[in-house]
Amino acid sequence: MSKETRQKKQPRLPSEYTEGMFHFKTGSGWRACYDSDREFYSAETFWAGYYDLYEITEVVFSKLKTKGMERREAYELIVTGRHLYKSVSDRNGSYDIALDEDYASLCPWADVQKTGETWDTELTDLAVAVFDSEKQNREQRLARDKSGLMEKID
Secondary structure, three states, X not given: OOHHHHHHOOOOOOOEEEEOOEEEEEEOOEEEEEEOOOOEEEXXXXXXXXXXXEEEOHHHHHHOOOOOXXXXXXXXXXXXXXXXXXEEEXXXXXXXXXXXXXXXXXXXXXXXXXXXXXXXXXXXXXXXXXXXXXXXXXXXXXXXXXXXXXXXXX
């Protein structure tokens, strides 16, 4: 690595840090955030052309470890949350799905990776119906619409 490249390289953030009202935990392929003003927990996962944003619970946030936790272990915890946003850029093309249109205001800290056109609401609802992995999203979204926040799921 040349001296020029080293100078341009961004400093690496610690695995657990606070910026204003946000408390972050980071690991390989994921980052989680606690917004103390709104008492809101969220997380993003990213790996090889895939990016996902989730609302998570306090329990999930507390189980995420910045050291000694495998990427898969963290991912399995995070995906139990309510899926807010998905971006895919692979051999089959690029697309973005806003599973919750409020994802940007819910997670202003997130560096959402946009790769293509965002699907419209009707197509998103069809995807939720078709993809079994998103089956809980509609129920979670409806519960959120009624209560204002996701119900606590252990």
